[in-house]
Amino acid sequence: MRPTCLRCLRPSAFCFCEALPPVEARTRVVLLQHPREARLAICSAWMTRLALPNSEMHRGVLFGGHPRVREIAASPGAALLYPGEGAAPAGSVARPPEVLVVLDGTWNQADRMLRDNPALAALPRVSVTPDRPSGYGDLRREPSAHCLSTLEAVALALGALEGEPKRFEPMREAFRRMVDRQLACARDGRRNPRHRRGAAAA
Numbered sequence: 001m002r003p004t005c006l007r008c009l010r011p012s013a014f015c016f017c018e019a020l021p022p023v024e025a026r027t028r029v030v031l032l033q034h035p036r037e038a039r040l041a042i043c044s045a046w047m048t049r050l051a052l053p054n055s056e057m058h059r060g061v062l063f064g065g066h067p068r069v070r071e072i073a074a075s076p077g078a079a080l081l082y083p084g085e086g087a088a089p090a091g092s093v094a095r096p097p098e099v100l101v102v103l104d105g106t107w108n109q110a111d112r113m114l115r116d117n118p119a120l121a122a123l124p125r126v127s128v129t130p131d132r133p134s135g136y137g138d139l140r141r142e143p144s145a146h147c148l149s150t151l152e153a154v155a156l157a158l159g160a161l162e163g164e165p166k167r168f169e170p171m172r173e174a175f176r177r178m179v180d181r182q183l184a185c186a187r188d189g190r191r192n193p194r195h196r197r198g199a200a201a202a
Contacts, residue, residue: 005017007050008020008046008050014178016047016177016178019177020050020170020171020174022051022052023168024053024054025052025158026096026162027097027098027161028054028055028056028098029052029054029055029056029099029100029154029158030055030057030058030072030101030102031048031049031055031056031058031104031150032057032058032059032069032103032113033045033057033059033060033105034059034104034105034106034109034110034113035059035060036105036109037104037106038059044104044150044151045102045150047151048102048150048151048155048171051151051170052154056068061112062116063117063119063120064119072101073122075098075099077098078097078098078099078100078101078124079099079100079101079123080102080120080121080123080124081100081103081126081128081154082110082114082126082127083125083127084125087125087126088126088127089126089127089129090126090128090156090157091161093160096161097124097126097161100126100154100157101120101123102150102153103120126157126161128148128156128157128160129156130152131156149175151171151172152172152175154171155169155171
């Protein structure tokens with residue numbers, strides 16, 4: 001077996017830990033990951049989970065029977081990071097949420113998760129405006145120019161909510177470096193850069 005990093009659980013040649021130091025955030029990030037996202041070689045939600053020590057991740061599609069997620073959704077200090085009508089730009093929020101819920105999946109998957117989880121859909125919404133195109137580059141085609149990876153969206157949101165965007169920039173830089181490595185792997189013809197073999201870390 002190939003040497004594997006015990007933190008990020010990736011082959012040592014693709015380890016991103018050196019570029020991804022822990023970042024303290026006052027807002028607790030709760031990642032709700034669609035199961036199919038776990039198969040991707042670059043799992044930006046897992047990178048986010050590693051970067052933010054006080055974050056947590058739950059995997060699934062229907063969370064109505066999930067005790068922890070139900071508790072979070074019922075919290076008066078919770079908000080959902082999701083664009084759309086009624087979403088407040090993160091930089092305009094006077095009082096940052098105590099908990100920021102983030103749906104991790106394709107846009108179609110996230111829309112279905114929102115539709116099928118009314119308690120999450122009812123949360124106040126926060127949005128971000130990208131300051132540059134997604135770091136996914138050629139690795140993953142986004143439906144429109146304003147779409148970002150989970151990690152990029154979280155880093156932008158926390159930077160705006162806490163008024164310190166530079167503090168969360170290392171997260172985005174680590175993501176860009178990871179994408180570059182995966183694309184280099186694809187150019188070498190070794191394997192599909194979008195998917196990992198076996199079970200994903202969770």
